[in-house]
Each structure stands twice: as C-alpha cells, then as structure tokens.
Amino acid sequence: MLWKAIICCGAWLLVLSSRSLIGANKDDPRTVSFSRTLRPEKLGQVRSRSRRESWFGASSFAYCRQALTQSEHHTLDENTHETGFHGDDGSSFTLTWVGDGTGVILVLSTISVPLDSFYEGGSSRLYRSEDYGKNFHDISHVINHTFIRKDFGVSAGPGNSKQVILTADLPITKTEGGVIFTSEDTGVSFNSIILPFHPAQPITFNFQNLNYLVAISTDGGLWLSLDFGNRWAKVHEGAHSFMWGANITLYFSSSPKGTVEADRRGKLFLKRTKDLGQTFTTIAQNIFSFGYIGGFLFTSVMEKLGSPRVIYVSSDQGDTFNKAQLPSASTEQFYSVLDGDEDMIFMHVDKPGEETYYGTVYTSDDRGVLYSKSLERHLFGGEGKSDFTNITSLRGVYLTNVLEEDGGIRTVISFNRGGEWRFLKKPENVKCGANVKKCNLHIHGEHSRYNNITPMLPLTDPTAIGLVIAHGSVGESMSAMRPDVYISRDGGYTWFCTLKGPHHYSILDSGGLIVAVESHKDRQINSIKFSTDEGQCWKSYNFTEHPIFFAGLASEPGSKTMNISVWGYRPEDDDQPMWVAVTIDFERLLTRECGEKDYVNWLAHSMEAGASETDGCVLGYKETYRRLRRLSVCRNGRDYVVIRKQTPCPCSMEDYMCDYGYYRHENSSECLKQVDFKEKTVEVCVNGVVEELQISGYRKVPSDKCEGGFKPLRRVTVALKHCGNGSQASSNSTHPEKHVSDGHVDSLILTVLCVTVAVVAVVISIAIIIIIVRRMMSRQRQHTYLFSTLQLQDDDQFIQREPASQTSSNRGRYQPDSDDVCLNAHHKILNH
DSSP, X not given: OEEEEOOOTTOOOOEEESSOXXXXXXXXXXXXXXESSOOSSOTXXXXXXXXXXXXXXXXXXXXXXXXXXXXXXXXXXXXXXXXXXXXXXXXXXXXXXXXXXXOEEEEEEEEEOOTTSSSOSEEEEEEEESSTTSOOEEOGGGGXXXXXXXXXXXXXXXXXXXXXXXXXXXXXTTOSSOEEEEESSTTXXXXXXXXXXXXXXXXXXXXXXXXXXXXXXXXXXXXXESSTTSSOEEEESSEEEEEEOSTTOEEEEEOOTTOSSTTTTTOEEEEEESSTTSSOEEEEEEEEEEEXXXXXXXXXXXXXXXXXXXXXXXXXXXXXXXXXXXXXXXXXXEEEEEEEXXXXXXXXXXXXXXXXXXXXXXXXXXXXXXXXXXEEEEXXXXXXXXXXXXXXXXXXXXXXXXXXXXXXXXXXXXXXXTSOOEEBOOXXXXXXXXXXXXXXXXXXXXXXXXXXSOSOOOBXXXXXXXXXXXXXXXXXXXXXXXXXXXXXXXXXXXXXXXXXXXXEEEEEGGGXXXXXXXXXXXXXXXXXXXXXXXXXXXXXXXXXXXXXXXXXXXXXXXXOOOEEEEEEEEXXXXXXXXXXXEEEEXXXXXXXXXXXXXXEEEETTXXXXXXXXXXXXXXXXXXXXXXXXXXXXXXXXXXXXXXXXXXXXXXXXXXXXXXXXXXXXXXXXXXXXXXXXXXXXXXXXXXXXXXXXXXXXXXXXXXXOOOSBOOOOOEEEEEEXXXXXXXXXXXXXXXXXXXXXXXXXXXXXXXXXXHHHHHHXXXXXXXXXXXXXXXXXXXXXXXXXXXXXXXXXXXXXXXXXXXXXXXXXXXXXXXXXXXXXXXXXXXXXXXX
C-alpha cells in the first residue's frame, strides 16, 4: 500500500485503488530534475487511443513578434551567465532551492550504475550557487564526496528555512544504519550524522517546528528526532505510512503484531500521537490506507468480508469518523481526491468496470461526509493521471477534461467551485476546419503530457491575477497533433493563441514577465522568448553561441524572481555530453519600478464591466483586484503584494449546487429532479444520530458568502433516534494505548462493574439533554448538506487486496494490487 505526496498544478490527489494506479509524478516546487537519458517508454511514441482522439490540423495564426533593440541586446548579454560543468558525467541533475529569496540552489549530479554491474551504487557531485544560478561551485568535498541518493537525496526545509538534509546512498546489507548530512546555513557547511536505521523515504519536516523530523526505516520502524536529526528514537514498530496533521499531530498506519500483508488485506491500524510519540491513540482499525488534506482525515475501509471498500472521513482530527456518502469502490475502481481545503473537497469516483478511463466528480459538504454530483464522464486515464487543475490565479476556477460518449476528449471549466461546468470559448485569433460543427478550445493536461504530446501542464500563480498559460487545440474535441500555446488573462473566460507549437514556459515577476523556450527532442536550441504584455507580443534573445539540447527551465518557486535558468547539455570535444546552465537576469532589462499609474482596478469574473448588480459575483461576493496594465513595461518587484477588495452579493441560483436527487442540466442553472427520485425527506446518519433533511433541489456551495436574494426552502431536524456505528470507521478505539499488568485486571473489572451502575443513570439523562440541545442548535445554524446521487451498492465479491500536510510511505515505490494513494497540495510536499 502506498501513499505519495506530490504537487499537481495546485491539485491534491488521493487515490484509493485496488489496482496499481500510478499517480501524476510531479516534483516538489522547490526541486526540479533534469535527465539526459530517455525514459523507458520511447520518447516521441504516443500511446494509441484512436477511439478517443479526433485529428485536426494545427491552428493557423501569426503571433506578434518584436525585434530586440541594440540596447536591450547589450543589456541581456551583460546579464547572461553560462556555466559548463566540465568533466561531470552525471546522467541526471536535481536542482533544489533552499530558503526564500536567498538565491541559493543546490545541484546534485548523479550517475547510477546498472543493477547488474560489478560495481555497487554510483557516484554523485554536489554544486552550490548563491546568486540564483549565475555561478556554481563544486562543494562535494564538504560531504566527503559521499554518494547521495538520486530519488530523495536532497530535502529542503519549507518556507524561508535555511535548513537542508542530504541522504547518503549506502548498501543496506553492509551497514547497520544510514548517513545524513544536515545544514542550517543553506549548505555553506554540513554536519555528518550516522543514523541508527536506514531511511525508506525522505526525512520529513514538521511545519510548526522544523527541528522535528520523522522517517520510516526500511524495516518498518517509525523514527522521530526533536533536534534536527542529531538524535533519533524509534517510537513504533510495523509502520507503513505516516502524515503530519495539524500542529505536531502525527498520523501513521501500522500492522498488528504477527499480521501478514495487513495492508493488502485491509487489516491496518490507524494511530495518532499528539505528543511526539510519548503516547498513541488507535483511531481506526481494519483500514487499507489513509490520507489528510485540508483538515479532513480519510480512511479506506472494507466494512465486512467480501464487500467493496468505502471511505470514512473525520473533520475533528480523528476523534470521530463518518461514512462518506459516495458509491463504494470495487476491485476495478478507485477514489481520487482531486482538490481540497478546509471548506470542501473534490472527489473522483471511477466508473465501474475495467479500463473505463472515466468517472464522476463529487463535491463535499463542510464536513467531508455528504456529497453531490458535480461532473460526469470525468477523464481519468489508464496511466493514473487526471487533468483536473485548480486555476490558482483566480478564485473558484477549475479546469479539467471529460471523455464524451463519442470518444472525444473535451475541456470544461467551472468558475464556481464545481457548481456549473461549461466548454471553453474558441479564441478569436484561430479558426477551425470547415467541417467542424462545434468549435471550442481544448486544454492539454496530464493525459497529453504522459503521451508526450505536450511538454508542460497548464501554469498559473496566485500573484499573477487571472493569468493562465497552457497548451491547447481547437475543434470539436482534443487533437493529438502538435498543440500551440494559449493564454488567458481573465482566469479562463477568454483565450488567445500566443505561440506556435509546444513550448516550455515560466511566469516571472508576478506575471509582469513570461518566458518560453521551444520544445524540440531532436535538435539543439539557443534562443529564449520573453513577453512583458502577458503574451500578446514576444521578443527573442539568443542566449548562447553554442546551441544545447534543452533539458528544462528553472526559476525560484513563487514567480517573484526575474532570473531564469536554461538547462541542457552539448557534446564536448571528446563527444561526451557536458551539462550547461545559462542564467538570464531580466532585472537589469526592466529597471523601472512600477508606480500607481501602471496598475488598474479589475473586476474579476466580470462579463458586463460591472453594469449589473450581480456582474462579477462568484461564490457570493465580488473581488476587485489591483493588477498591472498589459502595456506597462516595469518591474513589480519581490515586495509586490496582491491587493483586492471584496463586496458581498445577493444570492442567486449560481450560489447553490444541486441537492440529493437533483441534477443541473447542461448550460442551465436550474436544478431538475431525477426521474427515479421520489423522496423529499432524506435521513442521514451523522455522528450516530439520524438527521432528517427536507430538500427542494438546491444546497449552498461551501464558503459561499452571498446575502439575501434567492433562498430555497431547506429544513434540518435531528430525529430522536440513534443509528448504527457510523461515527467510527471500523471498531475504532480513541483511547491512549496503555499496558495493564495481570495483577490489576481483577480490581479493574470490579471497579468498572461498580461504577457502571451509577454511570448508566447519568448517561441516560445526559443523552436526553444532548439530543434536546442538538435540536436547538440545528435550528440556529443551518447546515450545508451535499448528497451523492448514487446509492452505495453491496458487493459479495471478496477483496483480497486492496498547507498543510506531508505524507510518506515505505516498502517500495509501487505495490501491485494495493491502495495506491497520491496527494497533491499547494503547500510544501515531498515526492516519495
């Protein structure tokens, strides 16, 4: 069973699957890896999916090109720095940014020896730059030229931390423990530490206190350090995966003593410690896997032998669990948390059947328990990758692809957190073929990148308001031909084609500068394009006299910097490839600081320029941003802060999602009753108490702040009856683990019997009072409920197998026939 933590364009993924589903392999935003070797699948070969793809020719358009002035060319020449790593035969380079605004980059060069080689391990070199990549120095001697792991060799502290950990690659069979190197000065000096165990994944930081570290050893031990790795203590045996929760709360799954393959058979314990391993609480039993996102704690459970797995969720850090009202998952299905925060989550539920490649997206209530259908036929490729993207440059916007019944892949977008989806408009500067009936823009995502159609995913940043850069094609459905680059400056409402063919691109200076490099697998490049007007026009600069085979772009995370590094390699005189880094500093080109006249107030989501009372209203309020004028050529600077003004809006149908038994017809705001839905009153078991809900088709979107206006009839009451054991996932025990000696057993039983008689009467009285109080509170606070439009189905087939949090796992990168789990977040995440 595997949990992985990875960044996905702002999207978190939790995959709970019975099959070996590999998640989107995206690196931590602080770490970028380049390789000279081809992937196992041959580059340039596209997986055949003829039943899905529609083929159209490339778009015909002319993009705006401007020539560099002599002064601009001279300035860029003076501020371009090229570094050749002579004599370095590493097959891969891994770049890690240390701190925020420090300009420090650590580069690990690694050459791995084949497994059948006579020699063990491999070799590595460590380089350091403290000027954003303009100059690099070989500091391998600082760590005694030790071979550092390629997969998780470098771990940098989150935020502006100056801490970094290097993990050595040592033979497990020949050494009792591993070795790490720790630095608290951004890599100027390192301290060598011999570990009492061999790490099975990266050493993981706690966000509240960066001196608190946790790791799982190769033999399943859970280890903690409270002094930045100097001393370690094993706090538990049989650990499978772990996750930091709120503050210093740590969750981990473990195997009961003597249990074989507990993860495959769903027999794991979920435990919690709030005091760094001094005491433990078992909060769930008989689970396959678990995850933590946005304050929600999830578990994958098989409730009874032979039944499909279901999801249980806790919104109180694991004190109580409730069954998520979602369709159950059989052996051929999986769940995937696409995105989430403290208000709600997006959950993909796979379509029953093998290799269906699509499913349904549901959205949750503010407790993560009750769900409603948001989007049908959501594409989720057989390679385990979803195109679901959070457009972080504008509130409430999500982009993804659907697999239509005719086999075409089409892009849809939501501007109100999944309440309503629509197709993208065709850009005005491109045309579709003569026989195309419905011409729309379709955006390439993970599915296309996996098939080598595009080199990059859609790119957005919270500081570059409204800006979205993506590869796309126009037509009735997505084309597998070479796509072009499209840009939206209003969060996805309108688009224009800006560059021909695939490119690598990056956002600098909070959107004031965009850079792009053409993507070619078979020839060298020597130029970079840049735009100061959000991609409307481009200038080209030749950054080297000796072309290189392009490997990738690297810039400091957060889009604040104006330095960009172009990485690649070129043959040396002996025909051996040499790694090359070319860093271009655009700060000297854009010398003028932006002033008040360079900014304009912009009403987000506006279609009528504020002409009506509801124009720009999304999720109950308007937002007016102060952002850079398109034609202003100036520098936002590192201190730039996004300024916004919020204004409440009256409620309308757009502020509500369809309730249980209702659905929203395509291109309509009205929620219609399902044909087979008859009941208007629904009973739901929450925390062991039946809650009755009278519905009229609508429920308010979580986090919506509208006031007055449209308000559908909705009433919630608490019935005077209890229900099941729904408050706990699977025979949960929420008491700290304690060891009781035999001599105290009899006295303990006697005490319990004596106390029980007195307590029963008190409990009954308290229970009656609690029910009355709950009924009073339910009238005072109207809950937001979301319901699944599908019912849980029983399956008699026996299943043998399967900002802030971090996850880790051990026992191999992938395990067939297990619950593979991927988590993506907007926070510091480590890829395990």
